[in-house]
Amino acid sequence: MLETFEAFVGVNFWTMIFAWCNLLILYFVLRKLLFKPVKNMIDSRQKEIDDMYSDAEKLRADSEVMKADYEEKLSHAQEESEEILKHAVRRAQLREEEILREANDKASRVMKRAEEQVEMEKKRAINEVKNEVSDMAIGIASAVIERDISREEHEALIDEFIRTMGDS
Amino acid sequence: MDISVTGPKIYFEIPLFGGIKITQTTVSLLAVTVLLIVAAYFLTRNLSKRPGRAQVIVEKLITMLYNLVEDTMGKHNLVFAPYIGTLFLSSIAGTLIGMTQIFRSTTSDLSVTLAWALVTSVMVWYHTIKNFGFKAWLKGFTEPIVVMTPMNIVSEIAQPISMAFRHFGNVAGGSVLTALIYGALAALTSFLFSWLPEAVAAAIPPIFQVGIPAFLSIYFDLFSGFVQALVFSLLTMVYIAGACPPPAERREESK
Numbered sequence A: 001m002l003e004t005f006e007a008f009v010g011v012n013f014w015t016m017i018f019a020w021c022n023l024l025i026l027y028f029v030l031r032k033l034l035f036k037p038v039k040n041m042i043d044s045r046q047k048e049i050d051d052m053y054s055d056a057e058k059l060r061a062d063s064e065v066m067k068a069d070y071e072e073k074l075s076h077a078q079e080e081s082e083e084i085l086k087h088a089v090r091r092a093q094l095r096e097e098e099i100l101r102e103a104n105d106k107a108s109r110v111m112k113r114a115e116e117q118v119e120m121e122k123k124r125a126i127n128e129v130k131n132e133v134s135d136m137a138i139g140i141a142s143a144v145i146e147r148d149i150s151r152e153e154h155e156a157l158i159d160e161f162i163r164t165m166g167d168s
Numbered sequence B: 001m002d003i004s005v006t007g008p009k010i011y012f013e014i015p016l017f018g019g020i021k022i023t024q025t026t027v028s029l030l031a032v033t034v035l036l037i038v039a040a041y042f043l044t045r046n047l048s049k050r051p052g053r054a055q056v057i058v059e060k061l062i063t064m065l066y067n068l069v070e071d072t073m074g075k076h077n078l079v080f081a082p083y084i085g086t087l088f089l090s091s092i093a094g095t096l097i098g099m100t101q102i103f104r105s106t107t108s109d110l111s112v113t114l115a116w117a118l119v120t121s122v123m124v125w126y127h128t129i130k131n132f133g134f135k136a137w138l139k140g141f142t143e144p145i146v147v148m149t150p151m152n153i154v155s156e157i158a159q160p161i162s163m164a165f166r167h168f169g170n171v172a173g174g175s176v177l178t179a180l181i182y183g184a185l186a187a188l189t190s191f192l193f194s195w196l197p198e199a200v201a202a203a204i205p206p207i208f209q210v211g212i213p214a215f216l217s218i219y220f221d222l223f224s225g226f227v228q229a230l231v232f233s234l235l236t237m238v239y240i241a242g243a244c245p246p247p248a249e250r251r252e253e254s255k
Helices: A013-145 A151-167 B024-043 B053-073 B075-100 B110-132 B134-140 B146-192 B198-203 B212-243 B247-254
Strands: B009-014 B020-023
Touching: A013 A151, A013 B020, A013 B024, A013 B053, A013 B075, A013 B110, B009 B024, B020 B024, B024 B053, B024 B075, B024 B110, B053 B075, B053 B212, B075 B110, B075 B146, B075 B212, B110 B134, B110 B146, B110 B212, B146 B212
Parallel strands: none
Antiparallel strands: B009 B020
């Protein structure tokens, strides 16, 4: 069979039509099979990564805010506890002073009463001594002068005597 | 020896519409289409958010394509990226399929590159008319001055022809050069062994054809094929981008 060839540099209209058909088919098939799915895959992955990063960024910002919040609260709490402690100390001091004062008062009251009692006992003792001394003096005097002067006179005499003694 | 430089072999002719010739190019075009579709199917069969090794490479390439389109044409023209990618893949696969020696490179047939270049031109015309109006398109030929009109028309026609011939010429020229070098190496073999009896010399295979053409193939097929595919795609991008300026600019110019 004789082999026939086309011209080396020549245009065959039907070959052009075949070329167009092949190009068209390839265009549609490759677009559907290759370009679009791969591009979509790349884009969706890119989007996913972007989303993940923005989410992480958002979470980080949130946690930053929360951290600041907690720190503020913490420092606040510290201040508060210091305040409470100070308050308690002051109250305890006040109470201590009060208790001391009360105790002092009580003690001084007791002392005063004791002193009064002592004073009263002294007075009574003095009175008793005085009575006895006057009785004794009466007895001695009546024995000495053997004169029975009335008791009232004697007592008045002795009282006067004591007063003058006390005055001198 | 004879070295014949021919076009694609004609396998048979369908006796319709004045004869549809089924050539090597037709078969190669079909092979490229099937190959690319099958490759695309297997590469994108198991797409997942956590990519495997193949998916990483595919994604990298697609990202490069979209970045290139965005850099050259602008963000508003990303819709053209699949077409540019298809064109690039068709071109490079069409060139490289010639290395199999089973198929002929599709791009060493002027019909194919001219068909692609005309698609670019038609897209440019369509988008110019769509974005600026028919009048503005016609008026564009008279700029900057009316005298330039014939030259503008010539340059408009020359554009697809130059694109087609550039791509075709590079690939076809490469194959011609490769054929010449094969012939030269065969001649060298028979020359070096010419002192032997004729019967012995004829039995020695053209041993110099081993190795040396491989390095040429790296340049003519791999490098040149890649560069031409890139150039063709880049030119298409630049021309279409010229017809599709950013939306803000478009409104200003149409006023």
